[in-house]
Amino acid sequence: MSWSEAKDKEGRVYYYNAETKETKWEKPEELQSPLEKLLAKTDWKQFSAEGGRTYYYNSKTKESVWEIPKEIQAELEAAKDVEDYQDNAAAININNGTGFQSIIDPSEQYHNTSPLFNSDIKARDVRTANEKFVEMLRENEVDATWSFGKIMTFFIKDPRYWLVEDSLEKKHLFETYLNNRTKEELFKENNSIEKFKEAFLGLLHSTRSIKYYTRWKTARRLIQDEPIYAHSVISEKVKKQTFQDFVDGLRREHEEANKKLRDQALLELNEYFKTMNLNLSSTWESTHNSIKSDTRFKQNKHFEVLNQLDLINIYLENINSLQTNQQERIQNISKENYRHDRKARDEYKALLAELKETGLLRADTKWSDVFSLIKEDDRFIGLLGRMGSNPIELFWDVIDEEELLVRAKKDIVEQLLLHNDFVVKDDVDLAKQKSELIKILQKDEQTKDYDEDTIELIYDRILQQIKEQKEKDKFAYERKIRRLQEDFRSFLRKFDNPKITIETKWEDIKPKIEKEPEYLELPDDRTRLIAFEKFITRLKEKKIELEANKERELKRIIEEASKAREEQKSKKRALSPKPPVEELDY
Known part of the structure; x- marks a missing residue:
């Protein structure tokens, strides 16, 4: 290589040929990269924007793009495929001395007698070469679902592909072929919607500029020169719907990926909060201040996808969890206390039942009498301070039950005495009267089993009732006399x-x-x-x-009258003239 790059005093780059002593500003072809060589054959030029970023400008269409133009990219990929294929072919045949030329010469390599490989294929006539290239496309039923990149990779081993040397001419023939298809071919292609969708989705996948948020209007501008879009007979509605399905899938993938990142970050954030030893008195303000000053939180890159609301929600979840746990503990303690309270009440009720059986607890028993009997009993002491009914309330419950029972028995006794014309009086021999009453009760089936304490209580109640009635009668008589x-x-x-x-x-x-x-x-x-x-x-x-x-x-x-006289005197004194004041002449 005789050309080399150099810079003048102003820093501008120029090129110098050491053999011919020639200098020029344009980069010589032998120093150009494959991209630069391809650009030189088209209307596209490469420039650098402010900041050093490269962009491409089409001098004919006035279009500017940041990415390598698609047709240039396709040529680069095709050239790379050829180069790779040549390298592989050379490696395979290095032992027998065959090279790439033997691979593309089927008459020598495969000894094929097919008319496709006769001497006409090697003709350099441009028209014949073009016809053979189109014939190759038609034989393989190439349609608008094929991309030019697929053409290059699929037919790289077919000698007819190499009859047309210029890649741009190959692409032109491919597009012309698509435009000149027969009605039968177009009808067949129109009915192969699934095949179109598969190829169209492949194009969309390969177009990196299409994102989940890309609109059809933008995507159509990006792929408008692609054969599958420009030459397909599939309706615009199907193309748009296929694109929409594609971006919907991209959107779902994007959302799922974000959700996975977010879910992972939330899990890690929740674990982080658990290490903070929060309690019910931990406020959001104090917790947030701790988080902001914690380097461990700042170093976790997963937390970058979270926002302030996420932190608040996780904080609230942890506080709510603490509250729930505390409530559960309180409920468990309450249940345990309730069991102990109920057990203490049952034991105390058993104590009262014992007093009833021994006759120490009757309907007319007073609390003071019972208290002196049970104050040292563990069953009484064990109920003190417990939730629910206290010892006095349970005592009165028993008294109420006994009272109801005595009243019922008293009603039976009164009916029986009425039936036997026996009238209880309070001004007779009470002992003798009581003895006669007991005899009557012992003869009746309903009352013969009444114990002595019950009979005595009922007899006292009847006597008390008689006394009370006398008091009422006396009061009524006195009230009548007063009236x-x-x-x-x-x-x-x-x-x-x-x-x-x-x-x-x-x-x-x-x-x-x-x-x-x-x-x-x-x-x-x-x-x-x-x-x-x-x-x-x-x-x-x-x-x-x-x-x-x-x-x-x-x-x-x-x-x-005295007050009036005093007021009159005061008025007279106020109206009397004052004596004149004499002026002294000194």
């Missing part, structure tokens, strides 16, 4: 023949009123005299009250 006495006093107040005064005597007025109804309604002279004396006392009280009122009124009048 009659009030009526009698009202009569005395109105009586005026003569009018009764504080000087009137009972002996004087009695003969004059003894035939009046109010007088006769009272049962005896004692009640009448009491009513009369109370009436006279009330007259005296009224007289004293009246005199007191007169005295108070007189005192008030005197005080008001």
Whole structure:
């Protein structure tokens, strides 16, 4: 290589030929890369943007792209495939001295007598070469689902592929072939939608610029020059739907990948929170401050996909978990306490039952009597401070049960005594009366099994009931007498023949009123005299009250007159003239 790269004083690159002493600004062909050689044959040029990034500009269409143009990329891949194939072929035949030429010469390598490999194939006539190339495409039923890259790789071993030397010409023939297909071929292709979709999806997969968020409008611009899109007879609707299915799949893959990353990050974040030893008093603010200052949290790259809300949610989940655990512990403790409380109540109830069996607990038993018996018993002490009914409440429950039982038995006894015309009295020999009552009860099937304590309690209740009834009757009688006495006093107040005064005597007025109804309604002279004396006392009280009122009124009048005189004197003093002040002449 005689050409080399050099720079002038201003840093500009130029090229120098050591043999011919020639210099020029354009890069010589022998220094050009395969990409640069291909670009030189097209309207595409390579430039560098600010920052050093390479882009490509088409001087004919005025289009600019960041990626290598598709047709140039296809040529590069085809050239690489050929180079790889030549290297492999040379390696395979190195022992017998055969080279790449022997591979593409089927008459020497395979001794094939097919007309495809006769001397006409080796003709260099351009028209014949083009016909053979198209014939190769038609024989293999190439359609719009084939890409030009597939053409190059699929037919690389077919000698007819190499009859056309220029790659751009091959691509032109391929596109012309697609445009000139017969109606039968187009109809067949139109019915092969599944085949089209498979090939179209392959194109979309190979187009790296198409992402899950790419729209059909953008994708169509990217693939508009691809044969499968430009020359396919498949409807635009099918193409668009196939593209949509493809990007939907990309979107699902993207979302699933993000979800996996996010799920993994959330799992790790949850484990991280568990190592923070949070408790129910841990606030979000204090927890967040701890996280921000923790290098272990900052170094975990998986957490970068999470946001503030994720941290709050995991924090709340951990706090809720702590609350749930605490509630479960409280519930377990409550259940355990409930079992102990119930056991203590059952043991205490058994203690009360023992007292009932021994006759120490009856319907009329007082708590003070029972307390002195059980205060040292462990079953009583064990119930103190427990939840639920306390010892006194359970005691009263038993008393209420006994009371109901005694009342029921008492009703039976009273019905039995009524049937036997036996009346209990409180002003007779009580012991003898009780003995007679017991005899009656022992003769009846319902009451013959009553124990002595029950009979005694019922007998006492009946006696108490008689006493209470007498008290009620006495109160009613006294109330009736008071009402009659009030009526009698009202009569005395109105009586005026003569009018009764504080000087009137009972002996004087009695003969004059003894035939009046109010007088006769009272049962005896004692009640009448009491009513009369109370009436006279009330007259005296009224007289004293009246005199007191007169005295108070007189005192008030005197005080008001005295006050008026004082006010009059004050006014006169205010109106009298002041004596003149003499001026002294010194």
